[in-house]
Amino acid sequence: MRWLPWGPCLSLLAGVLLLASCELEEETPDPLECPDHFAVEGGLCVEQPREALVVFEGDLHLASPSDASDFCAEFNAVLGDVTMDPNLPSVDELSCLRQVAGDLRIEEIGAIVEFALPELTWVGGELAIQVTGPQVDEVSLPALSGVGEGMTVHFTELERLLLPSLR
Numbered sequence: 339m340r341w342l343p344w345g346p347c348l349s350l351l352a353g354v355l356l357l358a359s360c361e362l363e364e365e366t367p368d369p370l371e372c373p374d375h376f377a378v379e380g381g382l383c384v385e386q387p388r389e390a391l392v393v394f395e396g397d398l399h400l401a402s403p404s405d406a407s408d409f410c411a412e413f414n415a416v417l418g419d420v421t422m423d424p425n426l427p428s429v430d431e432l433s434c435l436r437q438v439a440g441d442l443r444i445e446e447i448g449a450i451v452e453f454a455l456p457e458l459t460w461v462g463g464e465l466a467i468q469v470t471g472p473q474v475d476e477v478s479l480p481a482l483s484g485v486g487e488g489m490t491v492h493f494t495e496l497e498r499l500l501l502p503s504l505r
Contacts, residue, residue, distance in 0.1 A: 391414060391415040391436060391437060392412065392413045392414050392415065393413065393415045393416070393417050394409065394412075394413040394415065394416045394417065394418075395417045395418065396416075396417070396418045397416075397418040397419045397420075397421070397440070398416050398418060398419070398420045398421070399420075399421050399422075399423070400420070400421070400422045400423060400426065400432065401423040401426075402423070402426070403426065403427065403428070403431045404431075406426075406429075406431030406432045407431045409432070409434075410431065410432065410433070410434035410435075413434075414434045414435060414436045414437075414457070415435070415436050415437040415438070415439075416435070416437070416438045416439065416440070417439045417440075418438075418439065418440050419438070419440035419441045419442070419443065419463065420435070420438050420440070420441070420442045420443070421441075421443045421444075421445075422443070422444045422445075422447065424445070424446040424447050425447075426447060428452060428453075429444065429452075429453055429454070429455060430452065430454075432455065433454070433455065433456055433457060434457060435455055435457060435458050436457045436458060436459055436460075436481075437458070437459060437460045437461075437462075438458075438460070438461045438462065438463070439462040439463070440462060440463040441461070441463035441464045441465075441466065441487075442458075442461045442463070442464075442465050442466070443464075443466045444466070444467045444468070444469075445466055445467070445468040446468060446470060447468070447469050447470070452474070452476075453467070453469065453474050453476070453477045453478065454477075454478040454479070454480075455478075455479055455482075456478070456480055456481060457481055458479055458481060458482050459481045459482060459483055459484075459503075460482070460483065460484045460485075461482070461484070461485045461486065461489075462486040462487075463486055463487045464485070464486075464487045464488050464489070464490070465482075465485045465488075465489040465490070465491075466489075466490045467490070467491045467492070467493075468490070468491075468492040468493075469492070469493050469494070470494055474493055474495075474496065475495065475496065475497040475498065476496075476497060476498040476499075476500065477491065477493070477496065477498070477499050477500065478498075478500040479500065479501050479504075480500060480501075480502055480503060481503055482501055482503055482504050483503045483504060483505055484504070484505060485504070
């Protein structure tokens with residue numbers, strides 16, 4: 339067996355140590371893109387607080403579109419039940435509604451053409467929707483994530499029931 343002289347071995351060893359002690363440049367990651375209502379905090383998408391609930395205490399009966407508009411001018415949640423008059427032409431004026439602690443009953447309504455409650459996230463009691471007119475082909479409750487006591491949906495002719503967040 340033949341041994342190498344110390345000089346080349348030390349040079350080789352010094353080169354290995356030099357490589358081992360070099361700092362590697364880290365690549366900067368692309369900035370994190372978060373969905374709406376989220377912000378980057380510590381490299382994570384963190385949900386930001388949404389608008390606070392402004393609660394109407396008691397049962398709410400909506401007899402006209404102006405009742406719904408007046409409600410939405412001040413409130414976005416109900417600590418009680420919500421019912422709608424059968425003659426209301428739409429639920430558009432109630433688009434601010436986010437939470438109902440009791441029942442949400444939209445029953446025996448024949449004049450509605452579009453049905454969407456985009457902000458509604460939770461109903462603590464029963465959610466009952468009954469539309470007798472043939473005009474509605476889609477019900478959209480995109481933010482609804484929970485219903486406490488069950489849900490009943492009845493339409494004469496319904497093609498789509500959109501509940502993407504319901505668990």
